Amino acid sequence: MTIVRTWRKSNRKDKGLSAVIGMLFVLLIMLAVLIPLVTYMESSPTMQEQAIQQAQPYLQKAQEQLGEVNQQNSPVQIYYYDGDVYLVYASTPPVPVNASYFLLYNGGTVKIVMTPQPTKTTFNGYVAYAYQVGNGYSLVGLVTTVGNIIYADPYTPPGSASTSSTSVDGGALPPLPLAVSLNSNTTPQEIKFNWNQNPIEGYFSSGSNNAISNKGLLFTFTGNNWVNLTFSLFCGWGPYDPSPDTIYLLLPTTAGNPWPVMVTFNDVQGYWNLTTWRWVPGGWYMLIWTPQPGGQPIRGTYSSFGMFDVVKIPSYQYSWQFFPGTYPIKLAFHITQGGVTVYAYYQDNGQWYPIPLPDQQLPQELWNRIKSDCWGYGQVYSAWLNYIGSFDIANQQIMEAFNVYYGGYEQGVNEWVTNFSLDGKLGGASNGGQTTALLDYYGSQWWQAYWHFYKPSDYGFITVPGYNLTTDGMPIGIYQGPGYPTLPSFVVLDPGLSEIMVAWSPGIGVENYAIS
Amino acid sequence: MEAVSSFLIVIATVVLGLVVFSLFSVYSVAEYSRQVILNEARSYAEGLYYQVGTPAGDEYPVVIKDFNYNGTLYLYFLTFSPSEASSAQYLTPPSGNGNTVIYSVTGQELYQGQLPLIKYEQGTPVLVQNLTVVWVIANVSGGLFRIGEVVVG
Numbered sequence: 305m306t307i308v309r310t311w312r313k314s315n316r317k318d319k320g321l322s323a324v325i326g327m328l329f330v331l332l333i334m335l336a337v338l339i340p341l342v343t344y345m346e347s348s349p350t351m352q353e354q355a356i357q358q359a360q361p362y363l364q365k366a367q368e369q370l371g372e373v374n375q376q377n378s379p380v381q382i383y384y385y386d387g388d389v390y391l392v393y394a395s396t397p398p399v400p401v402n403a404s405y406f407l408l409y410n411g412g413t414v415k416i417v418m419t420p421q422p423t424k425t426t427f428n429g430y431v432a433y434a435y436q437v438g439n440g441y442s443l444v445g446l447v448t449t450v451g452n453i454i455y456a457d458p459y460t461p462p463g464s465a466s467t468s469s470t471s472v473d474g475g476a477l478p479p480l481p482l483a484v485s486l487n488s489n490t491t492p493q494e495i496k497f498n499w500n501q502n503p504i505e506g507y508f509s510s511g512s513n514n515a516i517s518n519k520g521l522l523f524t525f526t527g528n529n530w531v532n533l534t535f536s537l538f539c540g541w542g543p544y545d546p547s548p549d550t551i552y553l554l555l556p557t558t559a560g561n562p563w564p565v566m567v568t569f570n571d572v573q574g575y576w577n578l579t580t581w582r583w584v585p586g587g588w589y590m591l592i593w594t595p596q597p598g599g600q601p602i603r604g605t606y607s608s609f610g611m612f613d614v615v616k617i618p619s620y621q622y623s624w625q626f627f628p629g630t631y632p633i634k635l636a637f638h639i640t641q642g643g644v645t646v647y648a649y650y651q652d653n654g655q656w657y658p659i660p661l662p663d664q665q666l667p668q669e670l671w672n673r674i675k676s677d678c679w680g681y682g683q684v685y686s687a688w689l690n691y692i693g694s695f696d697i698a699n700q701q702i703m704e705a706f707n708v709y710y711g712g713y714e715q716g717v718n719e720w721v722t723n724f725s726l727d728g729k730l731g732g733a734s735n736g737g738q739t740t741a742l743l744d745y746y747g748s749q750w751w752q753a754y755w756h757f758y759k760p761s762d763y764g765f766i767t768v769p770g771y772n773l774t775t776d777g778m779p780i781g782i783y784q785g786p787g788y789p790t791l792p793s794f795v796v797l798d799p800g801l802s803e804i805m806v807a808w809s810p811g812i813g814v815e816n817y818a819i820s
Numbered sequence: 821m822e823a824v825s826s827f828l829i830v831i832a833t834v835v836l837g838l839v840v841f842s843l844f845s846v847y848s849v850a851e852y853s854r855q856v857i858l859n860e861a862r863s864y865a866e867g868l869y870y871q872v873g874t875p876a877g878d879e880y881p882v883v884i885k886d887f888n889y890n891g892t893l894y895l896y897f898l899t900f901s902p903s904e905a906s907s908a909q910y911l912t913p914p915s916g917n918g919n920t921v922i923y924s925v926t927g928q929e930l931y932q933g934q935l936p937l938i939k940y941e942q943g944t945p946v947l948v949q950n951l952t953v954v955w956v957i958a959n960v961s962g963g964l965f966r967i968g969e970v971v972v973g
Contacts, residue, residue, distance in 0.1 A: 336840075355865075355867065358888055362867070363869055366869055405943075407945060409876050414877075416945045453873040
């Protein structure tokens with residue numbers, strides 16, 4: 305009996321053991337499933353993360369290289385000139401630039417060549433490596449060893465610029481398209497691109513000070529901003545003239561104060577110069593940049609319309625050059641308190657090129673150009689100018705040759721809006737007295753006009769009688785009926801000068817007219 | 821008799837456990853090695869870098885580098901119509917007869933058939949027709965994986 309009971313106890317124990325073993329196997333099976341599963345789930349993201357981390361330094365390096373070559377102030381520039389590609393080192397780049405191939409564009413085809421052995425040389429005073437790739441390519445791209453494609457800039461050596469120009473007298477410009485791409489490291493308060501209407505014309509035609517705020521090319525920066533702004537726009541560029549046109553920048557001012565901050569400028573690689581500026585009612589300064597030929601500053605240059613430039617040339621008559629074309633330009637403004645820097649580029653065939661101006665000694669006539677073609681007029685005309693003479697303020701005598709320019713557009717049927725300006729110099733001798741000047745009109749009649757000279761402390765403004773600069777704003781173009789002009793008022797920017805030069809233009813469509 | 825049957829149950833349990841364990845081991849090893857290959861392909865994909873240059877006529881120069889892979893790449897050019905431009909990167913050629921299989925980096929079979937692949941040395945400019953999607957393919961442990969695509973046009 306005892307034996308039986310013992311056996312029964314032993315039997316239960318074995319059953320319990322087998323169940324434990326079974327459970328262990330179940331556990332083992334679960335582990336067999338879970339471990340690979342966990343490994344699978346864990347390994348994918350980890351591996352991917354590792355892969356990203358592994359590639360990141362190289363990707364970053366490749367991106368950095370794009371920013372270091374042929375960009376503003378970048379240590380390495382690439383030029384294509386006279387059959388050679390020059391890697392010009394202004395300083396040592398953080399990412400080396402090693403060429404592996406060249407892409408040579410010629411007439412719609414591209415040729416791929418291995419990088420030839422470079423020659424160490426100098427380029428504009430900088431250390432450079434020259435790769436001989438051959439002449440006649442319209443575009444040369446350099447493939448770097450990190451996989452980037454960087455295109456060389458064309459280079460025009462000093463003195464080799466074309467001096468040819470073509471004037472388009474009386475011709476109509478096609479409506480200009482607009483293309484804008486924008487990049488800025490600082491967000492301007494306001495950037496507007498509306499080329500349907502000239503902002504100045506909009507202002508004057510509407511008589512509203514606010515009209516300027518939403519028309520035309522408008523950049524607004526306040527405070528102490530460092531702005532690196534890049535935009536492109538279609539403007540009046542001709543294929544024969546790679547030089548930049550005048551650029552205008554509007555800055556807000558404090559209401560009631562004509563020039564709270566005199567914004568100075570820095571030449572950028574000598575390409576551009578801030579030649580003049582003006583106060584525009586409504587709380588704006590208009591800064592005007594023009595090409596700077598020959599290193600001679602254009603002092604006192606002013607346009608009554610704020611859009612044109614006047615240049616003194618040895619001839620008594622000349623016309624504006626219109627440069628119809630659709631070459632967008634690229635500008636970067638670095639605006640700090642007391643400093644403005646302008647870079648200018650133009651775009652051709654999808655590529656950006658710095659505007660090769662300063663060394664080219666462009667003829668003066670090339671910088672006398674009208675801006676109307678950039679402002680979206682449907683019809684823009686040019687006209688020849690009449691010479692009258694200069695006016696000596698102190699002696700009230702007409703003295704010497706002067707230059708003036710004239711422009712206009714059709715306002716309506718038999719109605720023309722004309723605008724003219726002068727190359728003016730007004731001196732400290734002005735004392736608020738009234739002076740008479742004579743203007744020639746159509747070569748057969750003298751018109752008498754009056755100017756009132758404000759004191760230099762009044763910023764040297766001149767107005768016609770009855771025209772209140774403060775309340776009426778800047779002078780504008782006049783409506784010209786059949787044969788009867790009225791005289792607009794003028795503004796002279798530099799109160800330190802001593803004479804004023806006056807000219808008169810006969811009118812729309814009348815060309816080659818001059819007196820001597 | 822009871823002892824024998826209990827023993828048989830234990831044996832059966834052990835055998836069953838071993839069988840299941842073996843099956844899962846085989847599965848997990850295969851799955852793991854597959855994942856290793858896929859991870860490698862994904863690693864290549866993460867290191868891919870390319871530049872498309874200015875077109876000359878109807879051709880664009882393209883330069884491709886893979887910073888996670890130094891070996892040879894293969895390219896396949898798949899042209900598309902302008903209407904397909906927005907979805908070009910998702911296009912696949914119709915499969916045909918042949919043994920070439922292209923996988924995506926997720927392991928999905930993108931193509932099976934015969935595909936004209938071009939051997940590509942990294943960093944070399946290659947001219948690509950407009951409206952073409954370039955499949956960048958790498959050989960990972962004998963399998964062909966599309967590690968990226970460059971849409972031109």
